[in-house]
Amino acid sequence: MAQKTKGLYGGVRSFISALCCPKCGKEYDHLKIQHICECGGPLLAVYDMPQAGKHLSPELLKERPPNLWRYRELLPVLDAANIVSLGEGFTPLTPLPRLEERYGFGSLYLKDEGVIPTGTFKARGAAVGISKAKELGVRHIAMPTNGNAGAAWAAYAARAEIEAHIVMPEAAPLITRTECAAAGAKVLMVKGLISDCGKIIARAIASRGWYDASTLKEPYRIEGKKTMGYEIAEQLGWKIPDVIAYPTGGGVGIIGIYKALCEMRTLGWIGEKFPRLVAVQAEGCAPIVRAFEKNAGKSEFFPDSKTVAFGINVPKAFGDFLVLDGLYKTAGTAVSVTDGEIIESLKELASAEGEFVCPEGAAAFAGIKKLRAQNWIRADESVVLLNTGAGIKYPHTLNFDIPFCSLDGNI
Amino acid sequence: MAQKTKGLYGGVRSFISALCCPKCGKEYDHLKIQHICECGGPLLAVYDMPQAGKHLSPELLKERPPNLWRYRELLPVLDAANIVSLGEGFTPLTPLPRLEERYGFGSLYLKDEGVIPTGTFKARGAAVGISKAKELGVRHIAMPTNGNAGAAWAAYAARAEIEAHIVMPEAAPLITRTECAAAGAKVLMVKGLISDCGKIIARAIASRGWYDASTLKEPYRIEGKKTMGYEIAEQLGWKIPDVIAYPTGGGVGIIGIYKALCEMRTLGWIGEKFPRLVAVQAEGCAPIVRAFEKNAGKSEFFPDSKTVAFGINVPKAFGDFLVLDGLYKTAGTAVSVTDGEIIESLKELASAEGEFVCPEGAAAFAGIKKLRAQNWIRADESVVLLNTGAGIKYPHTLNFDIPFCSLDGNI
Numbered sequence: 001m002a003q004k005t006k007g008l009y010g011g012v013r014s015f016i017s018a019l020c021c022p023k024c025g026k027e028y029d030h031l032k033i034q035h036i037c038e039c040g041g042p043l044l045a046v047y048d049m050p051q052a053g054k055h056l057s058p059e060l061l062k063e064r065p066p067n068l069w070r071y072r073e074l075l076p077v078l079d080a081a082n083i084v085s086l087g088e089g090f091t092p093l094t095p096l097p098r099l100e101e102r103y104g105f106g107s108l109y110l111k112d113e114g115v116i117p118t119g120t121f122k123a124r125g126a127a128v129g130i131s132k133a134k135e136l137g138v139r140h141i142a143m144p145t146n147g148n149a150g151a152a153w154a155a156y157a158a159r160a161e162i163e164a165h166i167v168m169p170e171a172a173p174l175i176t177r178t179e180c181a182a183a184g185a186k187v188l189m190v191k192g193l194i195s196d197c198g199k200i201i202a203r204a205i206a207s208r209g210w211y212d213a214s215t216l217k218e219p220y221r222i223e224g225k226k227t228m229g230y231e232i233a234e235q236l237g238w239k240i241p242d243v244i245a246y247p248t249g250g251g252v253g254i255i256g257i258y259k260a261l262c263e264m265r266t267l268g269w270i271g272e273k274f275p276r277l278v279a280v281q282a283e284g285c286a287p288i289v290r291a292f293e294k295n296a297g298k299s300e301f302f303p304d305s306k307t308v309a310f311g312i313n314v315p316k317a318f319g320d321f322l323v324l325d326g327l328y329k330t331a332g333t334a335v336s337v338t339d340g341e342i343i344e345s346l347k348e349l350a351s352a353e354g355e356f357v358c359p360e361g362a363a364a365f366a367g368i369k370k371l372r373a374q375n376w377i378r379a380d381e382s383v384v385l386l387n388t389g390a391g392i393k394y395p396h397t398l399n400f401d402i403p404f405c406s407l408d409g410n411i
Numbered sequence: 412m413a414q415k416t417k418g419l420y421g422g423v424r425s426f427i428s429a430l431c432c433p434k435c436g437k438e439y440d441h442l443k444i445q446h447i448c449e450c451g452g453p454l455l456a457v458y459d460m461p462q463a464g465k466h467l468s469p470e471l472l473k474e475r476p477p478n479l480w481r482y483r484e485l486l487p488v489l490d491a492a493n494i495v496s497l498g499e500g501f502t503p504l505t506p507l508p509r510l511e512e513r514y515g516f517g518s519l520y521l522k523d524e525g526v527i528p529t530g531t532f533k534a535r536g537a538a539v540g541i542s543k544a545k546e547l548g549v550r551h552i553a554m555p556t557n558g559n560a561g562a563a564w565a566a567y568a569a570r571a572e573i574e575a576h577i578v579m580p581e582a583a584p585l586i587t588r589t590e591c592a593a594a595g596a597k598v599l600m601v602k603g604l605i606s607d608c609g610k611i612i613a614r615a616i617a618s619r620g621w622y623d624a625s626t627l628k629e630p631y632r633i634e635g636k637k638t639m640g641y642e643i644a645e646q647l648g649w650k651i652p653d654v655i656a657y658p659t660g661g662g663v664g665i666i667g668i669y670k671a672l673c674e675m676r677t678l679g680w681i682g683e684k685f686p687r688l689v690a691v692q693a694e695g696c697a698p699i700v701r702a703f704e705k706n707a708g709k710s711e712f713f714p715d716s717k718t719v720a721f722g723i724n725v726p727k728a729f730g731d732f733l734v735l736d737g738l739y740k741t742a743g744t745a746v747s748v749t750d751g752e753i754i755e756s757l758k759e760l761a762s763a764e765g766e767f768v769c770p771e772g773a774a775a776f777a778g779i780k781k782l783r784a785q786n787w788i789r790a791d792e793s794v795v796l797l798n799t800g801a802g803i804k805y806p807h808t809l810n811f812d813i814p815f816c817s818l819d820g821n822i
Contacts (some may be wrong), residue, residue, distance in 0.1 A: 087503020
């Protein structure tokens with residue numbers, strides 16, 4: 001395996017130099033296992049950007065395989081032998097010409113994260129997170145999950161020969177439980193919410209010393225997610241769009257994209273102007289939208305949250321302040337949509353463009369339609385919409401009455 | 412849309428020159444709608460290979476986007492404006508190092524067709540088939556399906572603004588019905604088999620003049636499927652493997668890969684030696700295996716067929732003679748596996764490699780283990796295994812009893 005990946009990534013190195021807390025600025029050694037800052041903040045990876053820029057360029061990228069490891073200088077894995085990959089990344093950026101015309105966007109693209117191993121964008125965080133955990137000698141990871149993250153981490157952990165301990169609400173989708181169990185993870189269900197699962201995991205980590213793979217409790221999941229930002233820029237020929245809309249639960253995707261934009265600007269790969277980032281939430285769970293409307297720096301717990309888009313049912317995100325910072329710094333916004341709008345948008349994407357997306361992706365589309373109607377997105381503007389997962393993972397979101405035809409029937 | 416795709420494919424043309432019946436050799440005009448030969452055989456696309464070879468080379472391919480349209484000179488669509496794409500193709504070719512070691516293969520790779528729009532390899536045939544139908548001015552397509560092909564053709568038809576008429580057995584997976592209906596296709600269910608659906612479709616085509624998109628009843632689906640063969644060669648640096656194993660139902664995948672091998676040899680991109688092609692079937696539906704064992708040129712209808720791998724439950728394939736020809740010409744073989752072996756192989760791929768495949772992909776793996784045990788595949792040989800779809804499309808194939816943890820429980 002080591003030899004094989006060397007062929008793909010040989011002669012290429014990571015320029016990670018440290019981990020840094022965005023809250024208090026304290027630095028940590030990336031050669032050791034680290035979780036969160038002593039101030040309680042998450043840790044972000046820092047790179048030697050001048051050196052990275054000398055070794056990697058948009059021109060060089062053209063020679064590399066179409067997966068997220070093409071940005072390896074800007075990813076944290078030091079030794080290529082530790083890369084655990086199922087071929088994730090470089091997902092399609094697909095034009096939506098009919099919807100572009102219907103709603104009068106300058107241009108409209110869907111970044112389709114359904115076309116990735118495990119069927120959701122969680123594969124990116126898991127690929128990089130597990131690779132780095134392997135590099136650090138981790139033998140056991142533990143995490144709570146609403147389903148898709150657990151499925152992705154379980155798959156990559158199996159490939160890395162790391163034992164995964166996963167706790168999920170009983171309401172998590174059946175398929176994600178099956179994915180975890182098939183991968184050989186130790187899975188448990190809880191009659192409760194993801195926050196209840198988190199408490200069980202926290203106790204287990206304290207008593208057993210397992211590696212905490214919860215959202216932003218290790219610094220590398222976000223490094224995997226940020227590659228979505230690099231890919232959007234690369235796929236658009238390094239011309240960034242006016243708006244990027246993201247369905248926002250834990251928010252790691254939007255934080256990652258914002259981090260990628262900052263890095264690409266430092267590298268001189270894109271100009272000074274950033275896309276306006278849009279966090280789309282469900283009306284039944286909109287803590288970021290509420291905080292944004294008050295111009296607040298962090299969100300409040302959103303009680304009794306409920307939405308058909310299970311993946312963005314996160315009443316209080318650990319990284320909320322980073323999401324909000326990204327929205328403010330890019331002159332972006334936050335918008336909420338109803339479950340009815342989500343379902344309508346899901347059907348519209350399928351019937352108009354052949355894109356069968358997950359409910360979260362449909363929420364993002366519903367959000368930009370609203371912003372276009374308000375002229376917050378103008379008629380000449382270019383928009384990239386993130387679909388975070390494959391519609392095929394959600395067999396029960398849409399229900400159709402399919403009629404029967406008799407054997408001798410005519411149609 | 413036309414302008415946008417021009418950017419990607421501009422200056423590139425198709426070198427299709429005719430359609431030809433492999434049974435009787437009669438040629439047909441590719442500028443007109445064609446279905447099957449008057450002798451009853453399927454029609455295959457023929458290209459001006461010397462010209463194609465002048466315009467396309469392995470070196471030039473490096474500059475192109477990672478989807479199947481990179482082989483456009485060898486695909487049938489004349490005008491780039493007619494390309495209907497969701498970003499399909501160039502799926503991962505993933506090493507399986509632990510299983511390679513466990514069973515003693517020289518090398519072992521999985522070509523993962525789960526990482527594609529709609530989650531199965533059917534997207535390739537649908538993308539090329541629908542694009543060409545659009546080019547030919549088709550307004551209505553009709554087809555019987557066991558599920559995944561219908562889902563894929565419905566999605567691409569929606570994108571092409573073509574009306575799709577689809578009939579499927581009531582036993583077809585729920586998610587595929589939902590995909591068809593969401594895409595706006597006219598879907599009907601039948602209390603019967605796919606052969607019953609085929610009869611209903613045949614009557615409708617006769618009375619209404621719809622375009623017959625059934626397997627091998629139009630010449631272009633196979634052109635999409637053949638790109639799997641091109642990709643395997645390109646991804647291995649134009650060094651072909653010793654063995655390619657394919658789960659075989661209708662057989663279009665294996666016919667397509669064999670066609671690609673012949674074309675690549677003509678182009679001089681690969682040498683004279685071909686990989687040995689292996690058709691893997693379920694014991695409950697093994698018409699090709701039975702025919703191969705008798706050294707027959709075609710298969711007999713396999714009565715009362717039954718297998719957990721629904722996608723290869725095809726008791727009599729229209730293209731059986733082409734599948735068998737590919738096996739004979741490459742010194743390949745055909746092998747059947749039990750449902751129990753399929754389920755065990757599914758679990759083994761997930762737990763050893765993190766690859767959650769569809770039952771058909773698991774069957775292919777079960778097949779090569781058997782051939783390795785018989786030393787038909789030798790210890791130093793390289794093997795590529797086709798996984799035709801994502802495991803996440805099959806939420807009920809594996810069943811695990813997941814235990815509960817109480818809210819105050821410790822793990």
